[in-house]
Each structure stands twice: as structure tokens, then as C-alpha cells.
Amino acid sequence: MKISTLRFGLVQAVLVAAVNAYLYNSTIQTKYGAVKGIPALNATCCSYLPGYESVTVWKGISFAATTAGENRWKPPQPRRGWNGTLVADTFGSACPAGTSPTGATDDVYDEDCLNLNIWTSANSTAEKRPVMIWSYPAGANGAWSMFDGGGLALKDIVVVTYNYRTGPYGWLAMPELWEESGNITTGNYGLLDQIAALKWVHENIAAFGGDPNRITTVGQSAGSAAVYHTVNSPLAKGLIVGAIAESGIRDPHDPAATQLAEGYNNMTTSLKLGAELKSLLNVTTLEELRQVPAQTISKYSGFTSFQNWRATLDGYALPETYWEELQKGPANDVPLITGNTKDESGAAYGTNVTVADYISTLNSTYGSWARRFLEEYPAANSTQASMNTNLLARDTSLIGSWNFGNYWAKSASSPFYTYYWDHAPPGQDQGAHHMSEITYVFNNLYGTDLPWEPVDYEIAETLSSYWANFVKTSNPNKGGSYRGNRTLAYWAPSTSSSATTFHLAPPAPINKNGLPVGYAQVQVAKENHITLLNDFFQSRVPL
Template sequence: MWLTTTAATAATVLYGLSPVASAALYDSVVQTKYGKVQGYPAFNETYNGNLTHWKDITVWKGIPFAATTGGQNRWKAPQPASPWNGTLDAKEFGDVCPSATDGDNDYTITEDCLNLNIWSPAHSSSDKLPVVMWSYPALSTARDALFDGGGMADQGIVFVNYNYRTGSFGWMATPELSEEFEKVTGSNSSGNWGMLDQFAALKWIKANIANFGGDPDHITVMGQSAGSAATQHILNSNLTRGLIVGAIIESGVRYPEDPMAMEAAEAYRTLDVSYNTAEKFMASLNVSTIAEARELPMSDLVTNFLTSPYSFTATLDYYAIPETYWNTLRNKIAQDVPVLTGNTKDESGATYGLNISLETYYEDFNSTFSGEWLQRFLDLYPANDRVTASGAENSQWTDRSKIGTWLWSQMWNAAYESPIYNYYWDHAPPGQDQGAYHESEINYVLNNLYATSKPWTAADYAIAKKMNSYWANFIKTGNPNGPGLTPWPAVNSSELVQHVGDGWGQIPVGWSEKVALFKAWFSTLKKY
């Protein structure tokens, strides 16, 4: 719905906004470079949670940051949004991108999906508050309640999340597309359309966020899983240089010698592999040219990364991704800004409540390790029955994840001046049976327990308050430490990581013999 400026003012009276907090930005119309927008209170009088400044928080939903990606814009870099007349009524979330969800929702899915949402506690466009841009994980959207930004805004931070292309829409590369792209950029490559969406969202924030009370010179990027890959790419890319002051990479970075680096969310493929995937996909659709593919209905092109036989992911194009992960670290290509990264206990191969046979355990280890390495790992992760096999299997995966991220942090610490902070999360949210699962830290980090329906306890609210304080401090200063918090040292040469969740403070990243074994094994493998 669109409102004139006069109608927007009338809406303020209609919704009873002025008695809540007359200085909040929902009492005014905000100007962007494309047109005016009207925001709304993020919370109403029935709010129930552990926030302090909730009455001051304004939310704007569904603001376009680029044009539609459909039709002739399909498989092109994001095009500028068209300016609008009047005032955009930013009360409802925008459409979401195809392939972004598992379909178990009533979202409106279209290719006109490049929109963003802003939560701001500012009282004036001159407040210059720190800004954070959140990138969501796979099978998610910016409108999902798990990514509500009110809890972070309560800390005096402008929080922005956004939609981006994924699946075949976001990552398809062909020689024909590369030829098109070269004419525009000079780079004979293609495929990273979703990544370019992520970069475009960041550039929109840089250009417009001051009017929402944010500081365009103080933007931290942050994400989890596929969103952590987005964050890592922003950190690494020359196309975003100078736009950020920090990066938070949750359940993300893998040591570039660990094969999991090419299986997890941050995986990329070489251009020839991406070409091969697209060729088979287009053949399955009975089209041979991009012109034909651009005429196909959106529904024909939808893929789900969990079930599709076609693996659409980022492409090492030497344009958006400037180099391999190994060379990026070794050659100091990434932006030299503070980084915070870590993992959860029950993810990346580790499964809470695992119950496997001894035979399955040996089969799994045989498929992972070979030669002398098999026996060396079996010696450090011994098993003799179903219980010990299940425990050893999980322990190996958890250690591999923790140690791999710690080794990545060691490479960062050696190459860059800016500090890096490493965490390990082990708190299992209530009302579920997956332990400290993949994504389980997000509610706590964003301090938005109010947004989801788990049976939260007083302990959960206390953990959320502490986790959110660490993250908010980092967003504000590049350092998670602050008054009343357990000290969190930056990564150094010690084999320590910050425990968060069911405990607080420095703990060993793993038994020293296991750390040495993983390090030795990784050194024999390919560098990604």
C-alpha cells in the first residue's frame, strides 16, 4: 500500500502512535534516495520480553533495494530500484525469493524480491547509531520471525535484514551469461547473482541508512550458515572494500585445508563445474539458450538445495570472489577488520542423541580417513559398543568443526592486524530434542526470544541478555567485552576458545593431541 505524505500523517494518528514515544522515527516520514517511507512501532503495548527501549523502536518492512530480478533481469547483477512517488507504507514484509524456503509457509514468492527491513531505535536521522546487516541461512527469508531485529535495536543498534536470490536464480553460470557479464564488468564470468544481491543490499545501506538514524561509516556484517558465507564473501571481496568495520560469521568459516570447506555453506565451485551443472539443468528444462530460459515460468526454475540433483552454489569467478579461501588468507586479500566467529556443539556432522552401531562407526571413519590416518583417529576416538561409538562419532565431528575454525582464526591472526574472536556455543534451547543444534544460538544472539514460540525459561532470557551484549559490544566497538561480562580475549597462539551458552570463559579448543592430529591431517589435503 502506498500513502501520500498527508495520508501517512493521518495513519500515525489512526494507529495511535504519538502517545507511545513522540520522538521515535515512526512519527515522521523518512526520505531515501528512491522515495519516502513510513515506518511503524516495532512493538505494541502488549509486548512481553526482556527489552528496555522497545517503545522507541521503529520498523520499516519491504523497502526495495533493487529492481525485480524477473524477465530480462533474470541472471543479471541486481539493477537499481525505480524511484517512487508519494510515500511507501512500510508496514508489511515484501515478497520473498524463489528457492529460499521449503514451501511450508504462506509467503508471497516472486522474483521481485530484493527488499529489506530496518529496525531502528533512533530518535533522529542525525543519531549516527552503529549498523548491522544480517544475512539469513538457507531455506529462510528476511521476514522469518527468528531474524526479528528488535532485540538488537534495543541495544542502540540499527538492524537491517534483506532477501537475496538463491538456487538456480542466484547461482547459475553459463558461457552465454559470462559473455553478457563481461560486456558490463570486463569479467568473463557468471553465477554469483545472489552474492551480488548481498553486495547491493550493503551498498543501499551505505547510501541510505543515515536517514534512519544509522552511521553509514559504521556497518558490521553478520550472518549464520549460508548467511555466514555471505558475510565471509563481503569480508573477502574487492567489490565491498571500505564498506564495513567488522564481520560476525556464525557456523561459518572452515579451515581451507578441510574438505568440509567445499561441502558447507561457504562452498564454491570452479567456473567449469558451474557450467556443467547449468548445462544439465537447462537440458532437463528442454532449453538451450538463456533467452529461452528467461521466458520460462518461475516455478520451472525452483530448486531446493536439500533435494535437488543440481548443486547451485557460489562460483570462484575471480571477480566477486577474488581468490581461493587459502590464498585470500595467506595473501591478506580480505578487509582488515575485526572478526567474530564460532560454531555450535551439535552441527556439521555432530547429531545430538546419535545412536549408531559399532559397524556404522567404523564405516564412517573408513569413508573419511585413509591409510595411517584411519588408525590414528581411531586411537584418539576409540569405541567398543553402540554407546561409545555414538559418542566418539559426535566428538570427532564437534572437534573437527571447533579445531577447523580455530585454525582459520590462527591464519587470520597471523595475517591481519585486526583481532579475531572465537566462540563455542553449547546451550540447547528448550522444547526440542536436537541439542545445541545448527541455528540454535540465533534467538539468543539477537535477543528476540519474544519472536518465537519455544517454552523459554528465566535461564534462557539471562543467556540471551549476555549473548546479545557480547554481540552488540562487538558491533559497536569491534570488541565483544564490556561491563559485567566474562572476559573474552582475542585469539592468540593459545589453543583456547570462548565458551558461551551453558558456561562462560576460555576453554581448550580440544585435547592437544587431537588438535595436533587434525592439524597434521589437514596439512596433507587440498587447499581450497
């Protein structure tokens, strides 16, 4: 009897010790106060992920004060600490011009929105795991289920998502704001939020089992702009060791570089937008503008003329153009991954374009070069016009990524990797659309309601492993993250003369060399198309 009791006691002690090892049973001290997390995953959603029960999440931790009132259009300000322990079980408010944490309309938000979320499967605060901090695309926020970090955290990294100001709240520029800053900056409050989040993570993440000296910044679309602005900003010096910009970095000679989310405005353009907003709101002073309700600002800032809210070339937070940075080397010379999806940036599954519209677009985009483009990408009928609309857009994205990698290799010492994603998730009709890779990167298919197939789980395991490897080692090929039955194909970095990219295709049978067929370093544009686009690019003044 005593032996049985003793054995039971030992087993019970072991079980208690195992449970207590999970960080959601610990109270953690941060800069502003104590926090306690909760289990991130459960058997209902995630039993297919080994170790799911070990993941802790902390939701809605503030990293700065409210951005409302007098703090509107100021750099993020320190917030007051809290007493007691914050049970971080609820996502914080989304920022205006984004969406609410539940995916509701823009009417649900709060300017007290500078908060972040953390996922880890660490069992100890002393583990020093590498850290990934995620910047979301336009219209989103850090609480979207698409960005749930639980599945990726199982690959032995710490995942952080956060909120930052966008639209006029993040990018408004005014002479009065310039003067208020001491003639330092205006128009980059969203970028300053991004830097503040990085600094908070650097100062606090060790308490969550993370390594403050191994932080990789990752984002998609407008979030990729945040990534690359951070790479170019001296304000991020020493805060990051790597960067991944999904759907975001293009040859600065490409006209789309000024139109898509990764672009930025010069000060003249940003000041003009600010003056136009003041006129629409019928205010004349900065004080009056700060008193306008956020709902009103959002209503007027959504007009077509205001779709160009973006970071500002201010000489401080964003000191130099992309081209200038490429010529001399980035402010933060760190390994970088970038790439595009098949059906984005002008390409779309099921495109239907008339010949007249196609020719009109060629003329408006390429001017005197339109005739050459029509010869190489002809349009004898609507079917051909639609096909070549997509082909031209895809070629432009691919060649833009290659060129950027070539330029980078000439001035930077860190490696640069490019990819092409062409897998269309099941249950939708947009193909390999913009954002379609994100759930695979996060290894969180459990958070999206699509009819996933076995191949999708294989792709998620593979793609998330490349990303996790990069976060761990600054090399997508090394890190031991892959736990599938295949072999990760080697992903080569760009060189100063390469015209190839890594093709992120669905898994295929193992070839004779032991590598999955379909994951390869391939050139997927015709030589004559490459020549034409590069000739056109070189005729333009770079961004």
C-alpha cells in the same frame, strides 16, 4: 483554573514531543522514494524489554529492481522510484529457493524480492548509530520472526535484514552469462545482491539514524558464507568495518569446507551444474531459460545433484581462494567473530550410529588416515560409535575455527574472535543445534514459541550484548550494551598460536574475580586429537 489548564497543556506538550520523537512518526526519504515506519514491538510481546515502545520498523523496502524476466541472472538492477509515501508495514516477497515471509512452502515467492527491513530505537535521524546487516541461512528470508531486530535494536544499534537470491537464481553459471557480463563474472548473483544491499544501506541508512561508516555484516550458515565472501570481495571495499560469521568458517584444509554452506565452487563445477540444469529443463539458450517459470526451475533445481548451488570462484566478485586470502590477508581487513554450536556440522543430539556405518564414514572421509582416527576415536559398540561421531565432529569444528584464527593472525592486522555455543534451548530435542543461538543473538525470545526459562532471558541479554558491543566498537568486550546484573567475561582474540575458544555457556554464579563462571577462554579438545586433526589437515590441499 488557568494554572491547571496551563499545567495540563505543558504535560500534554511533553507527551506529544516524546511520542513524536519516535521515528515511526516521521517520513524518511530514501534513494527510491519516501517511507514511513510503524511501531515494531508492543506490550503484549515485549513489556519485559525496557523501551520497547521506542523501536520503529520499516518492512519491505526495495533496494533493487525485480530479478524476473530479463533481469534473471543479472547483477541487481536499479529500480524505479515511487510516488507518495510508502507505509512500510508489510514484509516484501521472499526470493525463489527460499521460503515465504510467513514460513509457508517454496510455492509462495516472487522474483521481485530484493527488499530489506530496518529496526531502530533512535529518536532522531541524526543519531548515527552503528549498523548490523544480517544475511540469513539457507532456506530462510529476511522476514523470519527468528530474525526480528526489535530486541537487538534496543541496544542502540540499527538492525537490517534483507533478501538475496539463492539456489540456481543466485549461483547459476553459464558461458552465455559470462559473455553477457563482458567476460567479468557469472555464478555470483547472490553475492552481487549482498553487495547491492550493503551499498543501499551505506547510501541511505543515515536517514534512519544509522552511521554509514560503521556497518558490520553478520550471518549464519549460508549467511556466514555471505559474510566471509563479503570480507574477501574487493567489491565491498570501504563498506564494512566488522564481520560475524556464525557456524561458517573452517580451516581450508578441512574436507567439510567444500561441503558445508560456507564453501564455494570453482568455475568448472558451477558451469557443469548450469549445463545439467539446462538439460533437465530441455532448453538450449539463455533466452529460453529466462522464460522458464520460476516454479519449474525450483522443482528441478532441488534434486540431490543440485544441493551444491553456491558462490563461484570467478576472479571478480570472489577473486581468490580462502587459502590465498589467508596467506596474503583479506580484501577487507576488519575484525571478525566466528564459531560453532555443539550439535551441528556432523554432530547431533541423540545420534545413533552403528559400528559398520561409523567405520565406513571414517574410510570415506579420511582414506589412509582412517586407522589413526579409529585409534583415537574408537568404536567398540554402537554407543561408542555414536559418541565419537559427535566428538570428532565437534573437535573438527573447534580446531578448524582455532586454525583459521591462527592463520588470520599471521596475515591480517584486525583481531579475530572464536566461540563455542553449547546451550540447548528448552522445549526441543535437538540439543545446541544448528541455528540455536540466533534468537539469543537477536534478543528476541518473544518471536519464538518455546517454553523459555529465566536463564534463557539472561543468556539472550548476554549474547546479544557481545554482538551489539562488536557492532559498536569491533570488540565484543566494549560498548556498554549489557544491562543485566552480571559482569561480561573478557573475550580474548585469537593469536597465531592459540588453541582456545570462548565458551558461550549459560550464566553461572559470580566467581571470586567478579566474572561469571562458565564464560571462559577454554581448550575443549584433547591434545592428541588436536595433533591428529592438524596432521591430517596438513596432508591435504587447502580450499
